[in-house]
Amino acid sequence: MKGKHQGVQKRLLDINPRALYMPCACHSLNLTLCDMANSSRTAVSFFGIMQRIYVLFSGSTKRWKVLLDYIPSLTVKSLCNTRWESRIKSVRAIRYQAPQLRLALSHLRQASDSEASTKSDAKKLFDLLGNFEFILGMVIWYDILFVVDTVSKRLQSSSMCIDSALQQIEGMMQYFRKYRNEGFESSLKVAKGALQLKWV
Numbered sequence: 001m002k003g004k005h006q007g008v009q010k011r012l013l014d015i016n017p018r019a020l021y022m023p024c025a026c027h028s029l030n031l032t033l034c035d036m037a038n039s040s041r042t043a044v045s046f047f048g049i050m051q052r053i054y055v056l057f058s059g060s061t062k063r064w065k066v067l068l069d070y071i072p073s074l075t076v077k078s079l080c081n082t083r084w085e086s087r088i089k090s091v092r093a094i095r096y097q098a099p100q101l102r103l104a105l106s107h108l109r110q111a112s113d114s115e116a117s118t119k120s121d122a123k124k125l126f127d128l129l130g131n132f133e134f135i136l137g138m139v140i141w142y143d144i145l146f147v148v149d150t151v152s153k154r155l156q157s158s159s160m161c162i163d164s165a166l167q168q169i170e171g172m173m174q175y176f177r178k179y180r181n182e183g184f185e186s187s188l189k190v191a192k193g194a195l196q197l198k199w200v
Contacts, residue, residue: 026152030083033148046137049128050090051079053101056108056121063108063118070104071097088145094129095142098194102129136191143183147175 012019037043054076057067067075074093094101108114108122128134151172155165 026155029148029152029155033145034081042133042137043141046134046141047079047087049125049134050076050087050094052121053094053125054078054090056118056125057104066107066111067101067104070100070107073097076101088142088149091138091142091145095138098129098135098138102126105129132191132195135194136187139187139190139194140184143179143187147172 009021037047057063057076058078071093074089074097076093077090079087079090105122105126109119109126111119114122151168154160154168
């Protein structure tokens with residue numbers, strides 16, 4: 001309701017000129033995440049790969065069944081452009097089930113009844129999921145989205161008040177300040193450990 005020349009905000013201000021426009025904190029968080037991700041080629045590539053994984057498996061019921069055979073609990077999700085914090089579900093599904101997901105991709109690339117394009121896509125995605133840059137991005141983005149999703153849910157609570165909202169946002173900012181100094185190193189260790197253990 002940002003339109004101050006026409007639209008809802010303008011109509012409210014016509015009725016009461018003292019009405020205060022306050023942007024939605026959750027929407028502002030989403031816009032921040034969106035701008036942050038779109039300003040990084042690595043992030044754009046990372047989420048592009050995640051979307052390709054979803055598209056490959058959701059393209060047919062047979063492929064989706066293969067996915068569910070290997071991943072019984074969390075499934076991959078389509079990426080939503082309007083609710084960025086909801087991407088945590090997609091990242092979580094891959095972050096904690098990467099070995100199983102790679103087995104599902106391996107099944108698709110070796111299946112005799114798979115089309116050539118499916119085999120090719122599955123092979124590319126299988127290789128990308130074992131790539132160190134993707135693994136590191138997955139660890140970092142999971143940490144970021146987990147914190148933002150937690151704060152976003154609290155901000156949407158019906159019992160949320162201004163003081164509490166400010167505390168939540170300040171806590172998140174402190175987390176990111178600390179993450180900027182220490183988070184990359186810890187994420188690097190997690191990603192290297194995953195690569196050495198060949199869990200992906």
